[in-house]
Structures are given as structure tokens and as C-alpha cells.
Amino acid sequence: MKPPRKDLTTLAASYRACAAETAPPPLGFSARLNLLWDLAGAAPSLIEGRVLSVLAINPEWREADVRRWLQQDVLPPRQDLRNMVAFLVAELGPEHDTVRWEAFLVYGAPIVPSPVEHLLYQQDSGRRLIAARIFARITEQYGIQPSSYDADIVFQRCLKLMHQFNIYEWQDFQAGHMDPFRNVLFPAED
Template sequence: MPHESKTHPAPGAPARSQRSPEELASQFEQLAQEALPASLGFSARLNMLWDLSGVVPAQAEGRVLAVLGINSCWRETEVRKWLQKDILPPPLDLRNMVSFLLAQMDEAQDVSRWEAFLIYGSPVVSSPVNASMYRQDQARREIASLIFAQLTDEYGIAPSAYDADKAFQRCLTLMHKFNIYELQDFQPGHLEPFRNYMFPVE
């Protein structure tokens, strides 16, 4: 009678579950979700990409209608959810949108990396926005101006106490490091580190 050889799992491979198919099916049912949860911060990241592309007005100046003009198949209610409610577009719509927006930029960009960043954000996916792109974006510069004003008012910092251009550039640098894409991303806990970095005691 021929000897039957037994196969063994490779070193380091996970052991096969000893649970029955019914038990596995029950666990799957318990863990299954009926709908994907909102992707927190998705709308802020998506709006930043629209800002960087420069093809539509700012959010407060008719962005939704401008986006609808680019693709008439999209519905206004859907676009508002994408831009304001952290709701993800269907995968194909997201891919086509990202491809279109990245095509407007001077430097070559990785579509898949941008998609992942929009969905998951940092630190799960490192930001594809380099410091140069961030500094040149008008929307981010306007946010930096508001943060600058808030800090000088909060701490009573006189104009004679700092170099305005240097402090402004430091603000943009720290915003980029802290992944601040909208003014609402700037939290009370950011005040102290921003003050220390923008207005160091020399």
C-alpha cells in the first residue's frame, strides 16, 4: 500500500481554522455592514484637489454648479454629498474625476495614490501634495492668513515683533505637516505649536 504523504503548512503560515462553515458564516454575518461608513475628511481632501486643479471656482462661489457643468451625468444632490458630506462617489466616477483633475496639473501625478489618499487620508496614506504645491495654492494661503490673524489676536503679538513673510511661510509649512486642508481642520490644540513655530523666541 503506497505511503500517503501529509502536507504541512509553510513556516509562518496561519493555521487553518477548525471552525465549521456554519460558524464562519455566522461570524461573517455579524461583522458585515449594510453600507460603507462616511470617509471622514474625504470632502476636504477632494475640495483641495479641485482647488489645486484650478478648473472651478471656490466652494463659496458656485463650485457645485461648475462641477456639474463638467459632467452632466452627475446629479446636484450627489455632487453636494461628495463635496460637503464625506460621501464617496462610485469607484468609476472617482477614478474619472481624479484622472481629469490630475491632468490639469503641471507635474505628473499617481492617480491610484491620489484615490487612496482621498479615501483614507493621512497617515494611512501619505499626502501626495508636496510643499511647493501646497504653498502655491490660493485657498491654502487664504486659510494661512486667517490662522495668522487668529494667532496674533489670541496672543496679542504686535506687528513689530515678527517678520511677516517668514511667519507666513512657517504657517504654511506647519499647515502642510498637520494636514490642514480647511479652516475647520485648525483645532484649539494647534494654537500653541503654531505660535511657537511661527513666532519663536529669538
């Protein structure tokens, strides 16, 4: 059963009670914005003159405004923010999502997960698939029985060794890697 509908006067009073004079500052906005500028590599660090570089990219902005955006958690006007994010994300590459970055800048984590962590997870997901293939190839080639090892431990060793050998794609894993991987993943019992 639907609750009884409130009259407009009651709704207006409820609205006024909930309404804030000003929006709270977006805490951490400047740090997130500087992170995006750092990742895009489109301007030097704050210490090395980021404000002036940003002004050179768009001379229509005022220095005081840019300083507030980069140092005082003040949001730029919506269209300026959108254009800035689109520019910086284009510098990062097509795997980045402009809308996700804009939302992350304004709201931050945990409301909007970090686009950086999202991409790292996707990359890690790809590495996990490669680790599974390496794991399977070694157990098959050397006839290692599943009951003779703890799969979680071996899998973590494989990921660590892949990082040490700079194996980020399946093509990076060469025949010469088989013995070192076998010896580390499945060390002989002493």
C-alpha cells in the same frame, strides 16, 4: 503547526458577526476632494460656484449628488470618482499619481499619506541636495574647517537663505550669492 480548520458554519457565523450594515462615512472626504479641485484650479471655490462649474464639466451628474460629494463626505460611484480624479490629476501634471490621489481621497491620512506632502518632501529633497552643494562650495572656497561650525545649524541657515533668495535649482545660485551666503552661514564671531 497549523490551527485546526474551522467548519463553514462557524466561518459563516464569524462573517455575519463582523459584517457591518453600511460602511462608515469617509470622514474628511469632501475636504480632501475640495483640496484636489483647488490644486487643479479646474473650478472656482465652493463659495464662488464650484458645484455649478463641476456640473458644467460633467452635465450627467446631478446637482444634489455633486453637493453631497463636495460638502457632506459622500463618495461618488467608484467609476465617477476614478474619472474625476484622473481628470483633476491630469490638470496637476505628470508628477502626480492618480492611484495615490484616489486612495488619499477615500481613506485620508494617516492611512494614505497626502500626495501634496509627498511632493513637497520630494521637492525639499531636491533643495537639500542643492543646499549641500552650496555648503560644500562655500567651505571649500573660503577654507572653512569642519571643526569650526555646527553642520546642522549651518545647513538649516542655508535652506532658509535659499528660500529667501528664491533658489530652487542649482542654476539659480549665482557667483554673487557666495559672499551673502558665507556671511549668513558662517557669521564672524563677535
